[in-house]
Amino acid sequence: MVEVPEGLIQVLEDVATRLRIESVRATTAAGSGHPTSAASAADLVAALFFAVMRLDPDEPRSPASDRFVLSKGHAAPLLYAAWAELGVVPREALTTLRALDSDLEGHPTPRLPFVDVATGSLGQGLSAGVGLALGARWRGSDARIFVLLGDGETAEGSVWEAAQMAGHERLANLIAVVDVNGLGQSGPTMLDHDLRAFQRRFAAFGWTAIAVDGHDLRQIVPALRRARQSRRGPTAIVARTVKGQGLGDIAGQEGWHGRPLPADAAERVIAALEATLHHVPPPPVQRPRARLASRPQEQPLPEPRHHGEVATREAYGDALVRLGAGDPRVVALDGDVKNSTYAERFRAAYPERFVEAYIAEQNMVGTAMGLAAQGFVPFASSFACFLTRAADQLRMAAISRSNLKLCGSHAGVSIGEDGPSQMGLEDLALFRALPESVVLYPADGTATDACVLLAGRHQGLVYIRTTRMKTPPLYGLDEAFAVGGLKVLRASERDALTIVAAGITLHEALAAHHELAGAGILVRIIDLYSAKPVDGAALLEAARATGNRLLVVEDHYPAGGLGDAVREAVAGAGVIVHHLAVREIPRSGPPRKLLERYGIGRGAIVSAVRGLVEETPGAPAQRPAA
């Protein structure tokens, strides 16, 4: 290895010492936090920021700038102290750590300009790194992405999903740094300090893996620089460290995870650390060498496609192609079901903007978050039920306010014979619960096209739910859709109640309307294609006009879906909300039979409406002249 000049070593030692001092000071001031987890990685971070990375402190999110993802988010004070060294965080702000209204939160969030994705749920940072690295490659940037992981978090399978993708895509611009301090929160890690085990694992997933002493800058700097120069594939630096290194007696001790030092101990430790300072000023930051070519321009959108009878999942594929033609930022990701979700059409049109993420939904979502942080607009799709695999990544995407679009196909029992394991029946609950999310559930090709465009233009997390089976067209190409909108599809002066449905059950409701009308019973029909936000005023207006009664019908379990959305929207207005949903664990069977068996098909709707109308003789329904 090339020798590192002694002057640089002293500079970096001083930086590392200051990082430790600030981490101790901030956590003790906060009365909580993780000083020992910061201390184990202080030398690694000092080397990264002042001897390896090419950063743009003025524009940390520039695609030309190297990125740093702190996957072990609990070491946040270390991150904040590093950016204080760069002058981006005022040094005096460091002791506002964890205070209400300080952006220096307990775990990093993108409220800070140098944080790409929120971390703190372990094992997610490397996937974001994969997305950032792919994004840099696609943006024509030679920037590198560095991800600092804890050793304990490598127990998360999502780390290996990311590792395999990085290996498969030969992401030479991705460098993982594993802080192997051997101690988890509640005890030793599985692998302790077995660096070779880490190396074997990364190597088995297609990485170059280099072991170093994580407190020896003479080893760290050359290894990181070598990794930065890699042209062959991703590199993992596996660093043997001591938890709490430099913090006196507690170094290497169990029982110090997530515990700040008491004030007196902190004072002693800081004094001892200060005594080791060489008082060398830090070197200037290495800035990125080149500016990037300006990003491709938006193009006019092609005309939408006229759909006849079509599955909304297929219309999704077409719509994504159309959106992608207009907006070069749009990219797509698939979890090896692209022939079912029709994401394959986007791949056929723009192979250079498509990521095959294979059967690894957590990494698919994490990669999408990284791509979003490079300025792309990622659409990730799979079966609705399999997106639940990434629930925790989606939770973190919401906290990150990531500009992420998800499409879940094969919603509900209407998929039929494949059975319950393939049916998305709790996906609306998942996506509605996420803060600031938008949930769209189109019922025909035109509505799907509109929803995809709405998703592309909305800043933030949007979920689109599609259906497996073909459904007839409902809307003309000039129909306008909006986030927070709904459509009244059938209305008369004499409606006995309003049926609220979306997707497949909307078609069942329309069939029920037809049958009921034949029997002289009129009902209003609403397409609640925007399941979040919901147009409560329009729902209330419909209810008021139809005996204050709504009947929600959905291909979803009872909790968390359209029923809850509607009840929430009209709460407090005295509206009676009835609800048809899937109330047991379904079986395999033909789609139409399943819809009826689980009480959400046209027959079930007709029965429910008849029951409701007949139990209230005063209702304004017309009875057939029997």
Added chain:
Amino acid sequence: MVEVPEGLIQVLEDVATRLRIESVRATTAAGSGHPTSAASAADLVAALFFAVMRLDPDEPRSPASDRFVLSKGHAAPLLYAAWAELGVVPREALTTLRALDSDLEGHPTPRLPFVDVATGSLGQGLSAGVGLALGARWRGSDARIFVLLGDGETAEGSVWEAAQMAGHERLANLIAVVDVNGLGQSGPTMLDHDLRAFQRRFAAFGWTAIAVDGHDLRQIVPALRRARQSRRGPTAIVARTVKGQGLGDIAGQEGWHGRPLPADAAERVIAALEATLHHVPPPPVQRPRARLASRPQEQPLPEPRHHGEVATREAYGDALVRLGAGDPRVVALDGDVKNSTYAERFRAAYPERFVEAYIAEQNMVGTAMGLAAQGFVPFASSFACFLTRAADQLRMAAISRSNLKLCGSHAGVSIGEDGPSQMGLEDLALFRALPESVVLYPADGTATDACVLLAGRHQGLVYIRTTRMKTPPLYGLDEAFAVGGLKVLRASERDALTIVAAGITLHEALAAHHELAGAGILVRIIDLYSAKPVDGAALLEAARATGNRLLVVEDHYPAGGLGDAVREAVAGAGVIVHHLAVREIPRSGPPRKLLERYGIGRGAIVSAVRGLVEETPGAPAQRPAA
């Protein structure tokens, strides 16, 4: 390798041929399904069932019996055909595949006596295998657990979580068989037929990995038998196969995933397969050698502990110790937060019934499912937010009707400084959406103890939500709790409305009650500790007595939690439901400040009640004599 007698080879070849024939026949009859995915593994399964496993066809779930988990659940017809060979499934039933009311569903579920866990969401079977293997070890059984995986599903990180746990626990009784046919659903897999890559990965995670030709019984049988004899650790058989092997032209072709053969092609293929039969009768099944010692007897429960002010998470640990003393089937699993969830107390009391699952929640839940399938009652705990990591496993656990208990600690913004990444704010939405689930949310030590006992006695999936901060006692030791119950804690003849809360917000509501009472405003207070099922009648009764108004207060995002549960329970009754919940992405900060900042603390409740009471002058509230 030991040579396999030619007679056995012929027997197994015949079995494999019949498995292929039945898989083709059943899927063609059903008009859907995955014959090619069945065909690639037919030789492996024939060898397993008739030359390797020791099965008890009369009691397939006996801990003494070897188990077979079909992780690649879409090969279900192969599984059903194998059990038909054993006489457990009537051969004529095989063509009811995927029909409504047939238990031979598109993907296997435990409606069938030989299925331990539902599969079909890929990458989950190996975790169940880990649990089954640990369970067998704990039951003193020398049974082996065989898990058949597809190659594509090894892209799921959960597979590597399971692999690492099996390696770490040296589960010599666990054998993974990987059907490397090189083709996923929508294209080639990442690793194609690179058997050495699979071997490297399994070896890196502590396994012995043996490569075989998956269509050569002379290689398969000795490898599986060697694996069955392993005393050192888990073994992976990595088998090179051809998708659709034996099915004529389509063998090895892309585009045949999940497609049945047309009737004429099926006829030709079946005729060709039949022509290869040696017409040797299958050998008798090898039954398990020994009966197990009877399971340990239930013991009387120790007295519950008198709790003063205590965090419910801590009371959870104590309650689990108490339950475990009485019921030897109770076991506990942790995701490296046992000192935060207090599962460490169970570990201290019964180390032999504790699993440290490290930071790998998917595998923790999957392992728990496997343990449940061996007759244990597993309690798995982590931070509430991190249980979302296992959302898809929980979905499959619900479909499996697994007897699984989860405890999520650190619910809501009341955790304070650690910030949003550590706050469980969508966990109620997740667990309420699961079919047949029970959701309990105790507010003091005694209620927690009761909820843990209720969970232990309830057959099925139960979620318990606990709080980080200490809360004062509310109940005496003689208080009775029930699944589906609630408690009215404050009531008078003059209550202006009813506040419904649980956990931390119940204490806030009680504080608000005190302050409001001082101002002459009386409110009813309900502890909705059973969030699913909900006692709708009691809620309605309270509403009726308090101006038809409920105010739900919860430390959760607005969707999917207590608010939705209450609105659903009183829907149709004209009750006005107001709702205080966390309506934005929260920050780090002191717990008490966060409760107020996000509108669910005592101050916010007082304001809300005042606003509601004042806007309805006719309400029966007493105003203070101003």
